[in-house]
Amino acid sequence: MEIMTVTHFLMIIVFTLGYVAIALESVLKINKTAIALLMAVICWGLYFVSVGTSSDESAAALSFHLSDESQVVFFLLGAMTLVELIDVHEGFRLVSEFMHTHSKRKLLWLCGVISFFLSAIIDNLTATIVMVSVIRKLVTRKEDRLMLGATIVVAANAGGAWTPIGDVTTTMLWIQNRLTTLPLMLWLFLPSVACFIVATLFNSFKVKGEFKAQSTAHIKTEPFGNKVLVLGLFALIMVPVFKGLIGLPPFMGMLIGLGFLWLLTDIAHHKYEERHHLRVPHVLSKIDNPGVLFFLGILLAVDALESSGILNNLALWLDATIGNTTLVATAIGLLSSIVDNVPIVAATLGMYSTKVFPTDSSLWQLIAYCAGTGGSILLIGSAAGIAFMGLEKVDFLWYLKRVSLSALFGYFAGILVYLFQVLLVS
Numbered sequence: 001m002e003i004m005t006v007t008h009f010l011m012i013i014v015f016t017l018g019y020v021a022i023a024l025e026s027v028l029k030i031n032k033t034a035i036a037l038l039m040a041v042i043c044w045g046l047y048f049v050s051v052g053t054s055s056d057e058s059a060a061a062l063s064f065h066l067s068d069e070s071q072v073v074f075f076l077l078g079a080m081t082l083v084e085l086i087d088v089h090e091g092f093r094l095v096s097e098f099m100h101t102h103s104k105r106k107l108l109w110l111c112g113v114i115s116f117f118l119s120a121i122i123d124n125l126t127a128t129i130v131m132v133s134v135i136r137k138l139v140t141r142k143e144d145r146l147m148l149g150a151t152i153v154v155a156a157n158a159g160g161a162w163t164p165i166g167d168v169t170t171t172m173l174w175i176q177n178r179l180t181t182l183p184l185m186l187w188l189f190l191p192s193v194a195c196f197i198v199a200t201l202f203n204s205f206k207v208k209g210e211f212k213a214q215s216t217a218h219i220k221t222e223p224f225g226n227k228v229l230v231l232g233l234f235a236l237i238m239v240p241v242f243k244g245l246i247g248l249p250p251f252m253g254m255l256i257g258l259g260f261l262w263l264l265t266d267i268a269h270h271k272y273e274e275r276h277h278l279r280v281p282h283v284l285s286k287i288d289n290p291g292v293l294f295f296l297g298i299l300l301a302v303d304a305l306e307s308s309g310i311l312n313n314l315a316l317w318l319d320a321t322i323g324n325t326t327l328v329a330t331a332i333g334l335l336s337s338i339v340d341n342v343p344i345v346a347a348t349l350g351m352y353s354t355k356v357f358p359t360d361s362s363l364w365q366l367i368a369y370c371a372g373t374g375g376s377i378l379l380i381g382s383a384a385g386i387a388f389m390g391l392e393k394v395d396f397l398w399y400l401k402r403v404s405l406s407a408l409f410g411y412f413a414g415i416l417v418y419l420f421q422v423l424l425v426s
Contacts, residue, residue, distance in 0.1 A: 007050040008310055014042050015301055019338070022380065023396040032389075032396075033290045036297025043304035050308065065303035071251045073296050076387070077287065078254035079126050082232050083133045084283045085261060089222040091229030092134050099138060102210040108151055111135060112200045115152045116159035116192075119384075122236050123250075124160035124167055124372075128152055128384040130236070132391050142392065149392055150403040151203050153384045154376045154410065158196040160384075161372030162188035165240035168383070169336075169345045169371040176349055178364040187365050187421065191414035195373050199410030206402060222278055224268045231261055291390020298386060302339050315344055325357075329366040330415060333374025337381035341371040362422055369414060376407040 018039030022032045048058040086092060099114075101107050111131060119127035131152045139145045160166030164174040164181050173179045235257025242253040262280045269275040276282055305311050314335070322328050332344050348367060357363045375382030379389050379399035388394060 004310075004313065005050065007046050008308055011043050011046050011305060011308055012310065014039060014046070015305060018301065019380075023400070026395045026397065031290065033294040033297065036294045036301065038297075040297040040300035040304065043301050047304050047308050061307040065300065065307065069296060069299045069303065071249055072299060072383070073292060075251035075254050076125070076129075076292055076295060078251065078258045079129050079236070080287050080292075081280065081283060082235060082254070082258055082261065083129050084286055085265065085280060086229050086232040087133055087137065088278055088283055088286075089225035089228040091225050091232065092137050093225075095134050099134070104144070104147075104207040104209060105204045107135075107139075108148060108204050108207055109200060111148050112151045112155040112196060115155035116196050119156040119159035120163045120166045122240065123165060124156040125383040125387055126236055126239070127156045127159070128387050129391070131156070132388055136391075145392065146394060146398065147203060147207050147402065149388050149394070150399060151200055153379075153382065153388050154199045154203075154403070154407050155196050156384045157376045157382050158192045158199075158373050158410070158414070161195075161369050162192040165243065167368075167372040169341050170368045172345060173349075173364055173368050177359055178349070178354070179368060180360055183360040184365065184368065187418070188369050190421065191369050191418040192373070194417040195369075195410040195414035197410075198413040199376070199406045202406035202409055203403065223272075223275065224265065224278070228261065228265065231264065232257070235261060288390050291387070294390055295383075295386050298380065305339065311339065311344060315348060325352075325363045326366060326419070329363065329370045332367060333370025333411060334377065336371050336374040337377035341375060341382075345371050362418075366415070366418060369418060370411075373411050373414060377404050377411060379403075 018035050021028060021030065021035045025032045025035075044062060047053065047061070048055065050058075099107065099110050101110070115127050115131045118130065122130075132149050135145050135148050135152070139148065157167070161170060162185055164171055164179070164184060170179070170184070174181070174184070235254075238257065239250050239253035242248040242256070243250055258280075265279055269278050302311075315332075318328050318331050318335075322331060328348075332341070332348065335341075335344055345367060352363060375385060379385045379394060379396050385399075389396070389399075
């Protein structure tokens with residue numbers, strides 16, 4: 001464990017103050033993106049001037065993390081552009097018609113179930129972007145959409161926890177040979193289902209009655225619309241396939257899909273001036289750039305804490321203080337609602353040897369579940385939540401008051417189901 005210095009404590013203070021400012025965005029009237037970017041740069045600035053770190057070492061650490069986070073940003077830009085391209089072609093009309101209902105509770109459960117299984121096939125971030133885009137077409141009032149979107153976040157995170165490609169931490173444990181596909185899916189499916197059902201059940205009590213859903217009957221699919229829908233969804237599904245078959249990073253798979261659809265839509269629409277709005281340059285102007293920058297700021301701020309050794313110290317402190325691996329995994333999930341789960345999980349890879357905890361042991365499976373679903377407890381705790389926050393301009397405190405407790409109940413319900421499974425087998 002590294003010795004904590006004044007610089008370490010200053011970084012913790014900056015991160016904490018920034019986090020509080022983001023949570024109080026609606027009160028302070030300061031955009032969360034500005035706070036996130038300042039928080040990231042100040043934390044890295046403190047790291048650069050910290051004792052015992054040369055400028056070359058600091059620059060190398062920043063470059064290393066920037067390489068990872070730029071991949072996330074490009075993935076997010078590609079996914080948002082693909083989804084927006086489908087949207088402007090009215091491709092989601094078919095999905096919206098399938099989901100069309102006036103019952104708030106029925107639509108809530110429908111959104112949750114689709115998000116749960118969709119995130120297992122693609123990933124929780126992409127599934128959230130797709131589903132939030134669908135409900136924005138289906139439901140006109142933002143107030144009606146918020147609980148739907150929050151349920152999508154919880155369901156997508158739960159659905160992403162039980163497959164190797166559904167969540168970044170599960171993927172990391174899978175690549176590091178801590179988990180294998182079939183045992184992961186068999187052991188974590190029911191806990192993930194329990195997490196989703198319990199959280200959604202509590203959320204459903206908070207909505208009642210009916211709302212006037214937007215009718216899609218009068219909306220015509222734009223030229224090439226159905227083809228864009230099919231090809232766009234195919235491109236999204238192929239991202240994890242490329243990753244599994246040839247090891248292509250997900251952002252490259254996303255950019256391949258975007259480039260392919262860009263080419264096809266240019267060929268289809270370039271002769272028609274009235275179809276300018278259906279081409280990618282126009283679509284790019286509609287992308288939520290502040291949301292993407294907010295994402296980047298949060299990730300880089302957490303990276304600064306990781307590079308300084310603060311997160312590793314936190315993980316080691318948990319292990320030394322708690323000891324019990326089940327409680328450590330549970331604590332990791334709770335921490336992942338505050339800071340990025342990737343560095344916390346990465347620290348556990350070095351803390352626990354495969355000689356003591358072999359591949360597919362209960363420790364690794366429980367860490368995968370907890371890290372994947374714990375991020376739902378706070379809005380800023382997961383990539384899916386941050387994406388939802390950016391797309392719908394959701395207030396942190398609204399989520400804390402209306403959703404966090406439901407997500408917490410679901411989180412613990414899944415842990416209990418997993419422990420019950422272990423008890424039955426043993």
